[in-house]
Amino acid sequence: MHYLKKLLDFYINSSIHVALSVYALVRMTGYLFDIAKIDASALFAFFGTIVGYNFVKYDALARIQKLQMRSELKGIAVLSFLSFLATGYYFFQLEETTKIIAFVFLILTILYTLPFFPNRKNARNWAGVKIYIVALCWVGVTLFLPIINAGITLTLYVFVIAVQRFILIFVLILIFEIIDLQVDDPNLKTVPQQIGVEKTKIVGGLLLLLFILLCFFQIDFSFPSLFVRLGVAFTIFLFLLFAHEKQSKYYSTFWAESIPILWWVLLLVFS
Incomplete structure (x- = not known):
């Protein structure tokens, strides 16, 4: 063991x-x-x-x-x-x-x-910049880089997916910031440091609601894909809801970071 x-x-x-x-x-x-x-x-x-x-x-x-x-x-x-x-x-x-x-x-x-x-x-x-830099890098590398490499035109659909991807990463980082609240330098001014844990969870929940609403603006909209996104959003929300400063490090570094992998697997299985 x-x-x-x-x-x-x-x-x-x-x-x-x-x-x-x-x-x-x-x-x-x-x-x-x-x-x-x-x-x-x-x-x-x-x-x-x-x-x-x-x-x-x-x-x-x-x-x-x-x-x-x-x-x-x-x-x-x-x-x-x-x-x-x-x-x-x-x-x-x-x-x-x-x-x-x-x-x-x-x-x-x-x-x-x-x-x-x-x-x-x-x-x-x-102060307050870290979360945006990380989320933008993830969106750039995981979405725009392969799309540009394939020569695909940047349409409205691409930017809808980009906003969804940004929200996904942003809320996942909020989970990390809540758990790391006691060890983070106060000068970092992370979201939980600035508005508190409870308000951070509310912000995360509202962003996930926007994540779901954006599904209806996608050209590939279907109920199976909507159910997959609903499942992913609900899973992230549960992780956010139960996040606190005394959680095990594996809560964020393993389980929460597994959600993008889960999303991909669900997409392959149900689409």
């Missing part, structure tokens, strides 16, 4: 799980827009997420030499390096225009991590 827990911790701490969620959303984009050649975009997003998330999580600690290279961290470093090579390989499989989009998100990730401006540690520490 001890070894299974260590394996699960490595799986989560090395960002494989969150990368699978990103991969699932890219695959969902391929399904929704009937993109046959989605592999390069999906695998670029998967490996790029491992590199980007590990860079964000461990770079600052490594630079101030507070990170001891335990065996798990050595494993994460090796995985990140191999993922970096894989990211580079799949980057060159993308179309030229898509490479520019991917480069923009790379710059945004670096800006999010490294200090560039006076009196600012990095973009991650800008």
Whole structure:
């Protein structure tokens, strides 16, 4: 049991799980827009997420030499390096225009991590900005990047899906922010820090209601797809409703982050 827990911790701490969620959303984009050649975009997003998330999580600690290279961290470093090579390989499989989009998100990730401006540690520490940067990056990588790579026109339908995707990620991050309320720097001014936990849950609930209403503006509207989205929205709402500061770390880092994977699976099963 001890070894299974260590394996699960490595799986989560090395960002494989969150990368699978990103991969699932890219695959969902391929399904929704009937993109046959989605592999390069999906695998670029998967490996790029491992590199980007590990860079964000461990770079600052490594630079101030507070990170001891335990065996798990050595494993994460090796995985990140191999993922970096894989990211580079799949980057060159993308179309030229898509490479520019991917480069923009790379710059945004670096800006999010490294200090560039006076009196600012990095973009991650800008008051109230973190949640929007993360949600925009997820929408860009999981939706716009594969669509642009496939040469699909950016229609109103694409932007409706983009708003839905943004809401999904935004509310999932709210769950993290509630659970991390006691450990987050007060200067971050996360949503729960600014308006409180109860109001944060109300905001999340209203956003999920908007998520459902947007289903009726989709050209592929059908009752099976609506039921799937209702199920996903209700699941996220339950996670948000029962989120509190003393929840287990697995509540957010494993279970909540599994929801995009669940959504993709349900879409394949019921559509």
